[in-house]
Amino acid sequence: MFAITGITGKVGGAVARRLLAAGQPVRAVVRDVTRAGPWAERGCELAIARMEDAASLTAAFAGAKGVFILPPSEFDPAPGFPEARAVIAAVSNAIEQARPEKVVCLSTIGAQARESNLLTQRTLMEQALREMPVPVTFLRPGWFMENAAWDVASARDDGVIASYLLPLDKPVPMVATADVGRVAAELLLQGGSGVRTVELEGPRRVSPNDLASTFARVLGRPVRAEAVDRQDWEALFRSQGMKYPLPRMRMLDGFNEGWIEFEGQPDEIVRGDVELETVLRQLVSCPA
Numbered sequence: 149m150f151a152i153t154g155i156t157g158k159v160g161g162a163v164a165r166r167l168l169a170a171g172q173p174v175r176a177v178v179r180d181v182t183r184a185g186p187w188a189e190r191g192c193e194l195a196i197a198r199m200e201d202a203a204s205l206t207a208a209f210a211g212a213k214g215v216f217i218l219p220p221s222e223f224d225p226a227p228g229f230p231e232a233r234a235v236i237a238a239v240s241n242a243i244e245q246a247r248p249e250k251v252v253c254l255s256t257i258g259a260q261a262r263e264s265n266l267l268t269q270r271t272l273m274e275q276a277l278r279e280m281p282v283p284v285t286f287l288r289p290g291w292f293m294e295n296a297a298w299d300v301a302s303a304r305d306d307g308v309i310a311s312y313l314l315p316l317d318k319p320v321p322m323v324a325t326a327d328v329g330r331v332a333a334e335l336l337l338q339g340g341s342g343v344r345t346v347e348l349e350g351p352r353r354v355s356p357n358d359l360a361s362t363f364a365r366v367l368g369r370p371v372r373a374e375a376v377d378r379q380d381w382e383a384l385f386r387s388q389g390m391k392y393p394l395p396r397m398r399m400l401d402g403f404n405e406g407w408i409e410f411e412g413q414p415d416e417i418v419r420g421d422v423e424l425e426t427v428l429r430q431l432v433s434c435p436a
């Protein structure tokens with residue numbers, strides 16, 4: 149039995165679909181039972197748990213051969229990352245109590261960075277789970293291609309995508325969530341011992357200009373990438389309702405300045421096979 153958190157989202161859903169396709173039993177861990185219907189229909193067991201609640205997570209992980217941890221995204225974390233720390237405490241406690249045979253935890257490219265930024269939330273998770281008494285694999289994917297969901301309307305309506313990734317011709321490691329889910333499922337099935345880190349990107353790196361030209365091909369209209377000036381970021385993020393824009397700005401700086409990168413050697417990085425064009429076609433046909 150594999151317990152999958154985040155199953156109603158992109159990556160968790162992809163992990164579960166892969167396991168079910170391989171004939172493996174899946175326990176769908178959901179916080180809202182009204183969203184669990186499609187997974188129950190596929191034959192999954194259900195467990196109700198919030199990622200901040202150790203008791204319900206312990207029950208959800210009990211007896212599992214493998215557990216997939218999907219740390220919830222927090223784009224506007226308060227100083228000191230209290231939201232991520234609450235999840236880390238509950239998840240650690242639940243793993244210690246339930247002792248699943250294996251844990252695969254979704255992390256991120258750049259989790260090893262020393263500079264504080266949005267991804268520090270995953271650095272803290274990795275630090276905590278390294279101490280667990282069970283085998284743990286961290287999966288560190290690159291930038292999700294599905295982040296381009298934010299650009300669909302402006303590409304389609306105005307022929308422009310606004311980019312915080314700079315310069316516009318710099319290739320960035322990106323990956324489709326379908327590849328992230330597939331690799332996570334494979335890691336769950338592999339068993340293993342100790343602590344392992346697996347880094348993952350797609351078939352080729354993608355610059356903001358590449359993103360624009362792929363949108364152009366998919367939409368059948370000209371699309372160009374436009375740089376958002378670094379000095380405008382803070383006001384823009386605050387106008388969108390963010391209270392603490394600095395961690396997100398520092399994450400973007402990290403990609404642009406090169407200190408958010410993969411840690412291993414290039415030949416150690418696992419490559420997915422889903423192309424950007426495939427993802428953009430899906431996003432354009434059913435925008436988020």
Ligand SMILES: NC(=O)c1ccc[n+]([C@@H]2O[C@H](COP(=O)([O-])OP(=O)(O)OC[C@H]3O[C@@H](n4cnc5c(N)ncnc54)[C@H](OP(=O)(O)O)[C@@H]3O)[C@@H](O)[C@H]2O)c1
Nearest residue numbers: 154155156157158159179198199219220221256290291292
């Ligand atoms: N975007 C990127 O470029 C990127 C790159 C590398 C790594 N990542 C990592 O990828 C993860 C996001 O994955 P995703 O795109 O698949 O997310 P997603 O589609 O937004 O799905 C999030 C899932 O988490 C569940 N969830 C959220 N808060 C929860 C809580 N407090 N308790 C229990 N469940 C909760 C959601 O449940 P509901 O359906 O109930 O909302 C949903 O199933 C984050 O950990 C992020 O750091 C992202």
